[in-house]
Amino acid sequence: MNYMPGTASLIEEIDKKQLVMLRDGRILxxxxxxxxxxxxxxxxxTVERVHVGSMYGDIPRGIFVxxxxxxxxxxxxxxxxxxxxxxxxxxxxxxxxxxxxxxxxKQEKEKTKFxxxxxRGLMPTVEQSDDMY
Amino acid sequence: xxxxxxFKSLVGKDVVVELxxxxxxxxxxxxxxxxxxxxxxxxxxxxxxxxxxxLSVKNCFVRGSVVxxxxxxxDEVDTGLLQDAARKEAVQSKQ
Numbered sequence: 001m002n003y004m005p006g007t008a009s010l011i012e013e014i015d016k017k018q019l020v021m022l023r024d025g026r027i028l029x030x031x032x033x034x035x036x037x038x039x040x041x042x043x044x045x046t047v048e049r050v051h052v053g054s055m056y057g058d059i060p061r062g063i064f065v066x067x068x069x070x071x072x073x074x075x076x077x078x079x080x081x082x083x084x085x086x087x088x089x090x091x092x093x094x095x096x097x098x099x100x101x102x103x104x105x106k107q108e109k110e111k112t113k114f115x116x117x118x119x120r121g122l123m124p125t126v127e128q129s130d131d132m133y
Numbered sequence: 134x135x136x137x138x139x140f141k142s143l144v145g146k147d148v149v150v151e152l153x154x155x156x157x158x159x160x161x162x163x164x165x166x167x168x169x170x171x172x173x174x175x176x177x178x179x180x181x182x183x184x185x186x187x188l189s190v191k192n193c194f195v196r197g198s199v200v201x202x203x204x205x206x207x208d209e210v211d212t213g214l215l216q217d218a219a220r221k222e223a224v225q226s227k228q
Contacts, residue, residue: 004166006141006164006166007164007165007166007167008163008164008165008166008170008171008172008194009164009166010194013194019186019187019189019190021154021156021186023154023199025154027186039170039196049186051185051186054185056185056186068196069198071196071199072152072154072156072195072196072199073152073158073193073194073195073196073199074193074194075176075187075190075191075192075193075194076190076191076192076193077189077190078189078190078191081188081189081191082189084188084189086185087185132153132154133152133153133154133155133199
């Protein structure tokens with residue numbers, strides 16, 4: 001039954017397991033329970049999936065109410081294809097450790113870049129944004 | 134309204150949607166709405182898979198506000214028709 005024929009409606013996605021990509025780069029996976037015209041979402045049994053290299057970890061988050069402006073995309077998770085041989089699922093501690101290591105490495109790189117630029121007389125701009133874009 | 138109608142005419146065609154976060158998604162245009170939100174079926178991430186989480190997703194909804202480009206096959210678009218429609222719309226909005 002189509003409530004508004006021809007429209008890209010989220011109503012059909014209700015009660016399905018959805019993967020939500022947010023503007024800050026986070027990936028949330030949960031059952032879509034509620035939507036509105038702004039694409040505000042209510043996710044149930046939400047899990048935040050953190051990817052580092054070929055490893056990933058799921059952090060349970062409960063119920064999430066997401067403001068629509070932060071939503072990048074919503075994808076229906078195919079339960080049969082959810083099991084992936086190329087990715088390794090690890091514990092939360094391990095994945096957070098790997099993530100903070102990655103962050104540290106990135107910061108080190110930024111620092112050396114910063115230094116190199118200053119030595120050449122250039123003033124590097126620091127990007128202060130929560131957004132992926 | 135013009136681009137909403139334009140996209141409605143392209144439902145069923147294969148398009149590539151490039152998002153503002155640099156993710157490019159190839160898929161079949163399933164539906165579009167007044168906010169130019171886009172629903173794609175049978176998606177594949179065109180650029181090298183630095184987005185591993187997308188592999189288990191076959192259909193997706195993209196919020197209109199995050200779209201940077203929608204790449205279309207040139208033969209599916211009648212540019213003459215589009216120009217005419219744009220002219221009409223411009224005249225209408227002037228009134």
